Amino acid sequence: MEYILQTDNLSKVYGTKTVLNHVSIHVPKGSIYGLVGKNGAGKTTLMRIICGLTQQSSGNYTLLGKSNDITVRNNMGMLIEKPGIYEHMTAMENLRYFSLLFGIPFHDHQKILKTVGLQNAGKKKARQFSLGMKQRLGIAISLLGNPDFLILDEPINGLDPEGVYEMRKMLESLNQQYGTTIMIASHILSELYKLATDYAIIDGCCLIDEFSKETLENACxxxxxxxxxxxxxxxxxxxxxxxxxxxxxxxxxxxxxxxxxxxxxxxxxxxxxxxxxxxxxxxxxxxxxxxxxxxxxxxxxxx
The missing domain is CATH 3.30.70.270 (Reverse transcriptase/Diguanylate cyclase domain)
Known part of the structure; x- marks a missing residue:
């Protein structure tokens, strides 16, 4: 099996506090990989390490088939914790700004907005967006450059039932139509079960188990x-x-x-x-x- 991400005993220590302890996971290419864990379990820390936002204390990882190669992150998109959008700009203006910031050519912006369901946002400023619309805009920004791997931290947290449904359908479409591998952390188990093809359970900063949806369904x-x-x-x-x-x-x-x-x-x-x-x-x-x-x-x- 081909993996888009493999970690080998990743650990993170702040002073005397261990927040991630020897975690080894395997994310199959083309999967929707669900990270399950309570608040403070280490999910966000793991994602931040993979995204290059913090440095691991020990351990290694292979990303898109390469080790210690920061250029592979050009093929990644990420939304960690909350969308980093400019609320005085429209959705399109945000995409254009971040394209300039990342050095990505201006193309497919309208297609990206359609993919995330913001094609009719028009001239509305992001400050007027609902929480769901802001989450979608954050994902739209993460899709700039057509990434092969998308990392999302609690993208459905705080959404109403309609927003959760629409977010799930959008992520399924990205995965099935474009082959985008998605790692998603969530504590909403019912929705994660409908979406994910593979799972890892993290608790107390450690990996408890890793399994496929088929294994889960056989067990239940x-x-x-x-x-x-x-x-x-x-x-x-x-x-x-x-x-x-x-x-x-x-x-x-x-x-x-x-x-x-x-x-x-x-x-x-x-x-x-x-x-x-x-x-x-x-x-x-x-x-x-x-x-x-x-x-x-x-x-x-x-x-």
Whole structure:
């Protein structure tokens, strides 16, 4: 697998306080990589190091296939903490100003504004923008130069539901249509789950776990629980094994079986009844994605 970013035991210490402790992550090219962690966990510090805004105390990282090469940041865009925009300027004037500042030719400005949904902002000054519009303008600035890698720190924080939805759709479009790799930090787990393809959990300045969305969904997959009279348990298990040979089925208590896959409940009920098994109860058991993350962040203990 090709990685757009790899870190090797990155650490950051301020005096006697460690704010990032030997973190090694791997961001696949073309992914939307979600950083999950409580406030103060070290997410922003990690992003600031990658963006060259602060220097690590120890450890190394490889960015866009290169180590210790600051020129690769010309192919990066970033929005750390809050948008650095000029509120007395319009959206277009901000883009033109930052293009001059970064030495980027004047082109695609209207396209960028359309990408972030600000094509109709017109002559409105940024001070008149809503929080969501300011966030979009910050992302528009980060898109100058068509970056391959975009780093965003809490871009949906404080947005209303409509703004969160529109931000998610915009980021999905950037990733899917233009192949932009995105690293995004957020504590809004429900939205991050809808968006990210890969995850890292950071807690107490350390990396707790790193995994793909597929791994997450397998860990939190829906299961089906079937309740039958005890005397029918073995027969029910044998029937299920014959009907669904690839589905893991385990005994759950004295009267129940659990199938670890999404199965049509009506089909399963009809099949068992037609074969002489009286079904006392049947239902889906959905493990909660948020619970999975909370347990990871609390050392594996449910809270």
């Amino acid at each position: 997959s829906s299961s089906v629980q079937v309740s039958v009279e005890e005397k029918w348990m073995q027969k029910a298990k044998d029937l299920i094994a014959s009907r669904y040979p690839d589905v893991r089925c385990e005994v759950f208590g004295s009267h129940s079986l659990r199938l670890h896959e999404k199965i049509d409940l009506a089909d399963l009920n009809q099949f068992l009844v037609e074969n002489g098994v009286r079904v006392c109860g049947l239902g889906a058991n959905d493990e909660n994605i948020e619970k999975f993350f909370v347990e990871k962040l609390s050392g594996g203990q449910a809270v």
